Amino acid sequence: MNTENKIRQEKARDHAWRVFEERNQAFRVLYDTVMEVEGTGTEETFSTLCRNLMRISKGLCAALASYDPDEGVMVLESVCWRDEKGDEVSVTPGISVRVGKETVDSFKQEQVLNCNDHEGCLVNIFPDSELKRFASLSDGNCYRVSCVREGELIVGGMFQLPAGKKMRLKDMIDTYLNLAGMIIQRVYLIRKIDWERRQFLSIFDSIDNAIYVADPHTYEIIYVNRYLSEQHGKDLRGKICYREFQGLDSPCDFCTNKIILQKKGQPYRWEYYNPFLKRHYLAIDRIIKWPDGRDVRFELATDITDRKRTEDRLQRVVQVSNDLIYEWNIQDDSREWFGDIKRALGYDPVEIERTTDGWLLLIHPDDRGRLIKSVELHRHSTEPFSEEYRVIRKDGSWRYWTDMGIPVIDKEGRPSRWIGGCKDITERKCLEEELINSRKLESIGILAGGIAHDFNNIIAAILGNASLARLEAKDGTGLYRFLKAIEGACGKAQALTKQLLTFSTGGSPVTESIMLEELLTESAKFVLHGTNTVCDFKISKDLWPAAADPGQVSQVIHNLILNADQAMPDGGRIELRAFNVYLKQGEIPLLQAGKYLKIEVEDWGVGIPSNQIAKIFDPYFSTKEQGSGLGLTTVYSIIKKHRGELRVKSVHGKGTTFTIYLPASNQEPQTKKEQKDEVVSGLGRILLMDDDEMILEIGTKMLERLGYQVNQAADGMEAIEQYTLAKSRGNPFKAVIFDLTVPGGMGGVEALKKLKEIDPDVKALVSSGYSTDAAMAEYKKFGFMAVIPKPYGIETLSQVVAKVIG
Numbered sequence: 001m002n003t004e005n006k007i008r009q010e011k012a013r014d015h016a017w018r019v020f021e022e023r024n025q026a027f028r029v030l031y032d033t034v035m036e037v038e039g040t041g042t043e044e045t046f047s048t049l050c051r052n053l054m055r056i057s058k059g060l061c062a063a064l065a066s067y068d069p070d071e072g073v074m075v076l077e078s079v080c081w082r083d084e085k086g087d088e089v090s091v092t093p094g095i096s097v098r099v100g101k102e103t104v105d106s107f108k109q110e111q112v113l114n115c116n117d118h119e120g121c122l123v124n125i126f127p128d129s130e131l132k133r134f135a136s137l138s139d140g141n142c143y144r145v146s147c148v149r150e151g152e153l154i155v156g157g158m159f160q161l162p163a164g165k166k167m168r169l170k171d172m173i174d175t176y177l178n179l180a181g182m183i184i185q186r187v188y189l190i191r192k193i194d195w196e197r198r199q200f201l202s203i204f205d206s207i208d209n210a211i212y213v214a215d216p217h218t219y220e221i222i223y224v225n226r227y228l229s230e231q232h233g234k235d236l237r238g239k240i241c242y243r244e245f246q247g248l249d250s251p252c253d254f255c256t257n258k259i260i261l262q263k264k265g266q267p268y269r270w271e272y273y274n275p276f277l278k279r280h281y282l283a284i285d286r287i288i289k290w291p292d293g294r295d296v297r298f299e300l301a302t303d304i305t306d307r308k309r310t311e312d313r314l315q316r317v318v319q320v321s322n323d324l325i326y327e328w329n330i331q332d333d334s335r336e337w338f339g340d341i342k343r344a345l346g347y348d349p350v351e352i353e354r355t356t357d358g359w360l361l362l363i364h365p366d367d368r369g370r371l372i373k374s375v376e377l378h379r380h381s382t383e384p385f386s387e388e389y390r391v392i393r394k395d396g397s398w399r400y401w402t403d404m405g406i407p408v409i410d411k412e413g414r415p416s417r418w419i420g421g422c423k424d425i426t427e428r429k430c431l432e433e434e435l436i437n438s439r440k441l442e443s444i445g446i447l448a449g450g451i452a453h454d455f456n457n458i459i460a461a462i463l464g465n466a467s468l469a470r471l472e473a474k475d476g477t478g479l480y481r482f483l484k485a486i487e488g489a490c491g492k493a494q495a496l497t498k499q500l501l502t503f504s505t506g507g508s509p510v511t512e513s514i515m516l517e518e519l520l521t522e523s524a525k526f527v528l529h530g531t532n533t534v535c536d537f538k539i540s541k542d543l544w545p546a547a548a549d550p551g552q553v554s555q556v557i558h559n560l561i562l563n564a565d566q567a568m569p570d571g572g573r574i575e576l577r578a579f580n581v582y583l584k585q586g587e588i589p590l591l592q593a594g595k596y597l598k599i600e601v602e603d604w605g606v607g608i609p610s611n612q613i614a615k616i617f618d619p620y621f622s623t624k625e626q627g628s629g630l631g632l633t634t635v636y637s638i639i640k641k642h643r644g645e646l647r648v649k650s651v652h653g654k655g656t657t658f659t660i661y662l663p664a665s666n667q668e669p670q671t672k673k674e675q676k677d678e679v680v681s682g683l684g685r686i687l688l689m690d691d692d693e694m695i696l697e698i699g700t701k702m703l704e705r706l707g708y709q710v711n712q713a714a715d716g717m718e719a720i721e722q723y724t725l726a727k728s729r730g731n732p733f734k735a736v737i738f739d740l741t742v743p744g745g746m747g748g749v750e751a752l753k754k755l756k757e758i759d760p761d762v763k764a765l766v767s768s769g770y771s772t773d774a775a776m777a778e779y780k781k782f783g784f785m786a787v788i789p790k791p792y793g794i795e796t797l798s799q800v801v802a803k804v805i806g
Contacts, residue, residue: 207227401423581598678795680799680801
């Protein structure tokens with residue numbers, strides 16, 4: 001081998017060795033890079049990559065900038081250079097610059113590219129950065145580098161070699177840049193995870209609700225948000241939930257872990273109390289998957305202490321007011337009720353489904369359609385509403401409700417829920433119906449009273465003449481019997497006028513203290529005689545005496561028993577009950593507190609349809625083909641004028657119960673002596689005042705037949721003049737018989753008041769066709785000594801006048 005070849009071989013070996021050494025050093029840089037960035041932060045990672053880029057290129061300086069394709073922005077992440085002492089200096093400027101498509105495309109052309117005069121490299125992109133000190137180095141030793149992965153620019157960079165040096169081992173720099181791209185992708189991923197984590201924490205820490213995560217098996221608290229930490233004043237992570245939240249040594253009895261583990265991720269809502277914070281919470285629990293793969297308990301708890309206090313106050317208000325308050329949530333269609341449902345409707349709270357459909361099931365079928373339309377309307381309406389409807393109690397009775405609500409408006413101006421109140425207005429509705437019935441009776445009473453008054457006068461004339469004629473006829477003769485029959489017919493006509501007068505505005509019962517037991521049983525038995533219906537009597541043995549008109553009460557029982565019998569066409573059983581009750585003030589509207597007799601007539605007949613029950617007391621309303629429509633109207637009027645109360649409860653197809661409240665009497669009942677059918681004669685002067693000529697004529701004839709001298713007066717003023725004149729002449733009247741009503745003139749009550757001023761000892765009797773007038777019922781209160789209802793026969797007239805005169 002000659003010397004020249006030997007020299008070439010040695011140079012080749014030296015070159016190969018240097019290349020080997022350089023590659024070995026480059027691999028060392030690659031290895032160091034991987035080791036150095038493991039576990040480091042993002043800023044330190046970029047600084048390491050930038051420093052090692054300078055090492056592997058053996059350059060004076062290096063820089064790296066990341067690229068965000070979504071924003072079109074490059075961020076100068078790190079700059080590295082050698083100072084005058086040869087030490088490496090790294091800085092992380094963090095400068096952002098928006099770049100155009102041309103700049104990005106130029107970086108994508110080649111991984112390592114020489115850029116003369118820094119054309120298109122980082123020096124020009126970031127002119128105000130740490131790179132400006134290298135801007136003067138323009139000898140062609142500046143290289144632009146880039147890493148493109150999956151068509152996207154990941155990172156762009158640069159490095160500068162010392163003057164006169166050439167770039168060696170370009171393939172190793174390419175390899176290094178590929179490694180840097182993978183590392184930077186990992187950095188981006190870490191940045192994204194860290195950003196999402198910080199976003200997650202920021203969101204959770206901004207929520208003013210308690211949020212925590214715990215292991216459902218070990219009860220260890222894994223995470224708590226800022227709100228919960230501040231509430232407890234310490235870091236709760238790593239601690240046991242039941243100790244920290246409830247102060248217990250073992251898991252809570254009400255722990256929901258088992259429930260939510262079985263519900264497989266479905267939320268579970270519940271309420272609990274934190275004794276440490278003294279706060280009430282509404283919690284939503286569910287199982288979620290934690291990053292380490294285990295199932296954990298997630299809880300979001302809202303502080304509802306103020307709401308609970310409001311609810312407690314609301315409950316107390318509701319209890320005092322007897323109203324029901326509700327909250328209707330439109331989103332889930334739930335209804336929360338506040339108040340005593342048991343007292344209002346008879347149901348236990350769990351028996352009422354807390355949805356709109358559950359509530360609608362309680363509404364009367366006739367009202368339900370209207371309420372369904374109202375519900376649909378107010379799902380979107382923001383206007384307050386008010387509705388009246390009937391709701392069924394557990395005992396089957398219907399109650400009237402008024403329902404008033406206002407919407408709670410969300411941020412978008414739509415109703416999110418409704419707050420409303422329901423009030424039982426059944427008593428008010430009853431009072432309204434009472435008023436309507438009273439007005440109906442008042443209107444018919446005006447007509448009935450006038451007819452009955454005139455009719456009574458006619459009957460009085462007939463009865464009086466028949467009585468006088470009978471006195472002239474021989475007992476047992478045909479004429480006597482005919483006249484007696486006329487008198488009997490007049491009695492029946494009188495009963496009819498009494499029924500008409502029941503509706504009269506001036507008609508009041510002639511009350512007395514009576515025992516009702518015998519009257520009730522005899523009246524019921526009389527009606528049911530010969531029928532297939534039996535009556536069971538349950539009458540208290542210590543029944544109080546009643547302040548009542550026996551004739552009218554008998555008529556009431558007669559009508560109610562007759563109705564009950566007709567409600568059972570094939571016969572059946574009626575139960576008549578009577579017992580004592582003491583009513584508190586307001587217990588029954590319009591009735592004063594005190595002692596009453598409660599009378600109930602119950603049948604198990606066909607009942608009354610719900611759409612007719614409000615009309616049964618209307619005059620001339622009847623469900624029977626042959627009915628007059630006056631029976632229950634008469635009953636209603638009689639009880640009202642006794643200052644009592646009449647109520648009805650009926651279920652169609654099951655039966656009806658009428659309930660009567662009659663005032664009890666504080667006086668002992670008087671035993672009535674049987675009145676004998678005889679004529680009592682007398683002597684003296686009698687003044688008879690009446691506006692009806694027939695009454696004056698027949699009354700005068702009967703009094704004269706009895707032995708009295710009679711003067712007539714057409715009205716009260718004329719009666720006063722005659723009485724005053726007779727008294728001044730020393731020939732006074734022994735008694736005055738006054739008619740109550742004189743159309744267009746002075747009646748008996750006013751005339752007697754004036755006569756009392758003249759003669760306090762005047763003996764006055766009152767007589768009227770209005771046999772149930774207040775002055776007739778309480779004649780002594782008006783100054784009269786006796787009463788003679790029209791029509792009357794000569795026997796009645798003689799006995800009453802004789803008793804007054806003495």
